[in-house]
Amino acid sequence: MAELHIGDLLVILGYFVLVLAVGLWSSCTTNTGSVKGYFMAGRDMWWLPIGASVFATNFGSHFFVGMSGSAAAGGLAVVIYEWHAVFILMLLGWFFIPVYVSSGAYTMPTYLKRRFGGRRLQIYLSILAIFLLIIQKISVSMYAGAVFIQQSLGWNMYVSIISVTVVTAVYTIIGGLSAVIWTDTLQTVIMLFGAIWLCAKGLIKTGGIEGLFEQYMHAVPNVTTCGNTTAGFPRADSLHIFRDPVTGDIPWPGAIFGLTPLAILAWCTDQVMVQRVLSAKTHSHAKGGVIFASWLKITPFFLVILPGMIGRTLFPNEVACVDPDICERVCGNRNGCSNIAYPKLVVEILPPGVRGLMLACMLSALMSTLTSVFNSSSSMFTLDLWTKFRKKATERELMIVGRIFILVLVAISIAWIPILMAAQGGKLWDYLQAVQAYVSPPWVVVFILGIVWKGTTEQGAFWGLMAGLAVGLTRMIMDFAYPKPACGEDETRPKVLYKVHFLYFSLILTFVVLVVCVVVSLFTQKRPEEKLRRCTWWTRYSREPREDTDDEEDFDNEAGRQEHEGQDASKHAIEDGKISIKQRVYNIVCCYSSMKPRVMTKAMEEEQALRYRGKGEKKWIKRLLDFNCIFVMAFTVFLIAFFY
Numbered sequence: 001m002a003e004l005h006i007g008d009l010l011v012i013l014g015y016f017v018l019v020l021a022v023g024l025w026s027s028c029t030t031n032t033g034s035v036k037g038y039f040m041a042g043r044d045m046w047w048l049p050i051g052a053s054v055f056a057t058n059f060g061s062h063f064f065v066g067m068s069g070s071a072a073a074g075g076l077a078v079v080i081y082e083w084h085a086v087f088i089l090m091l092l093g094w095f096f097i098p099v100y101v102s103s104g105a106y107t108m109p110t111y112l113k114r115r116f117g118g119r120r121l122q123i124y125l126s127i128l129a130i131f132l133l134i135i136q137k138i139s140v141s142m143y144a145g146a147v148f149i150q151q152s153l154g155w156n157m158y159v160s161i162i163s164v165t166v167v168t169a170v171y172t173i174i175g176g177l178s179a180v181i182w183t184d185t186l187q188t189v190i191m192l193f194g195a196i197w198l199c200a201k202g203l204i205k206t207g208g209i210e211g212l213f214e215q216y217m218h219a220v221p222n223v224t225t226c227g228n229t230t231a232g233f234p235r236a237d238s239l240h241i242f243r244d245p246v247t248g249d250i251p252w253p254g255a256i257f258g259l260t261p262l263a264i265l266a267w268c269t270d271q272v273m274v275q276r277v278l279s280a281k282t283h284s285h286a287k288g289g290v291i292f293a294s295w296l297k298i299t300p301f302f303l304v305i306l307p308g309m310i311g312r313t314l315f316p317n318e319v320a321c322v323d324p325d326i327c328e329r330v331c332g333n334r335n336g337c338s339n340i341a342y343p344k345l346v347v348e349i350l351p352p353g354v355r356g357l358m359l360a361c362m363l364s365a366l367m368s369t370l371t372s373v374f375n376s377s378s379s380m381f382t383l384d385l386w387t388k389f390r391k392k393a394t395e396r397e398l399m400i401v402g403r404i405f406i407l408v409l410v411a412i413s414i415a416w417i418p419i420l421m422a423a424q425g426g427k428l429w430d431y432l433q434a435v436q437a438y439v440s441p442p443w444v445v446v447f448i449l450g451i452v453w454k455g456t457t458e459q460g461a462f463w464g465l466m467a468g469l470a471v472g473l474t475r476m477i478m479d480f481a482y483p484k485p486a487c488g489e490d491e492t493r494p495k496v497l498y499k500v501h502f503l504y505f506s507l508i509l510t511f512v513v514l515v516v517c518v519v520v521s522l523f524t525q526k527r528p529e530e531k532l533r534r535c536t537w538w539t540r541y542s543r544e545p546r547e548d549t550d551d552e553e554d555f556d557n558e559a560g561r562q563e564h565e566g567q568d569a570s571k572h573a574i575e576d577g578k579i580s581i582k583q584r585v586y587n588i589v590c591c592y593s594s595m596k597p598r599v600m601t602k603a604m605e606e607e608q609a610l611r612y613r614g615k616g617e618k619k620w621i622k623r624l625l626d627f628n629c630i631f632v633m634a635f636t637v638f639l640i641a642f643f644y
Helices: 006-027 035-043 047-058 061-074 076-103 108-116 120-153 157-206 208-216 252-268 271-278 283-297 300-314 324-331 338-349 354-389 395-421 428-452 458-481 502-522 558-565 569-575 581-590 602-612 619-642
Strands: none
Touching (some): 047 157, 047 283, 061 300, 076 271, 076 300, 120 458, 157 208, 252 502, 271 283, 324 338, 354 395, 428 458, 458 502
């Protein structure tokens, strides 16, 4: 535990003031009084903040704690999660986004409703996505941030969580997506600067990368036995990415193929990520944003992988402990202490003041993830669930509901933290990826089939999801019911848990869902062609009117809500200049008073969608973006081959 010096306090205080200032500034420069303004940043973002926000949203505090902990325990292989994402980000920008935009959907559940019809897919995905955001991102980010603060300052875990989320919630609730993206951009700069500084400092102490790799292979704790078991030695394949398909902790077939469904869900069908790219002013800016994010995804090798290995090298007795009693004294977790590698490094090698900068860096990572998840969860609940109960909800009501729901999310997420603390043998990163493997494949199959195969039916998608849910949920429940044994304890789990790697399970689950979805679709009635227009890859440029039935639009379009809003008495009062005190306070808090509603007809929205998908895009810009796409993928292939 470190002592909090005045220099640390000043740096942290300055960070909070700066983030709040940027968040509130962006809140009042975008129309946060409308659905598109609040949840989509007015669809007016350019490529640099989009790419920075995509990176910062993904690169949260769980990377500094979870990924660096996995690197400390197992070496370089975990970097494949980052470099694999480069190829999937290109898939998002060039394949998924044009279809999402042409469909006119703001959220992923809304896209499913427009592609397949009915309501059960939309409602099911909304509920499941919010649940997964709670157990995977919100609670994990809170826990990871708490571990860092606890190791650095000795604060109580729950006090640490609550103190950080208060500031986070303020500008997220007020400013919506615009505030989130601009503060993410600021936080990306802070994270890159602080983490690179720490990495450089650590490499100096270990004699550079070559010295680090040599010392890492000899980083063994003093006590290597627990019971009749010997452990604590680095893996023989620690310096390689591709590992044995049977005995490897990240087997190479799983790293290439089994990881793909997880990555597609995380980058191409996750509301949190897609929402940032959909906020771009044009498709060129969207593609530029994912390219910038792809270059940033190469940096975690230096930001967290090497520091995690440095942490084990310098402090093997604490980070690599194997005896449960020793581990409990070190970090309070009998299953291992690899998660403290990065916080331990910060506390031990950085001087006062600089330590405050790194604490601000960790808070940046935590807050950038939380703000993004809060906003995206709120948008799904408000637009996909609340409007089912309140079909005539006004713009103002949707804004209030979205803000209140963020507070509910915080409370639920805090309650989930004790469950994940004991998951996956104390390895936070393994917990995250395992849960993804149990729930990702069904949704990935449904989205891809829905986009590329017009014969996919609603019944096929639904029963494919049900089959995937049954199989995946069974494995996930077993994982929680049978924790990984600590060192020296006998293996009592069912063989399916420790013989079938979760990345292999991801492939099995993908195949099961694919078969069910295709078979059921072949024996059920296909959706009429006129209802598929602009909802598939093959119909994304269609100019023919799309037929909506079963009350599908249901106030989803902005024009319908604004027309209804125009009938509200308070709206007339604003137009007449008669604003009550209550209304004036609301306008100041939500930066609403200076924004005049602009009705967007369906024709205007469709024309905007055509421009977004590339209509009028200059050829040299298109070629430049295509070249950068190929170049960043080629460079990533080189890196993987170099460390294979």
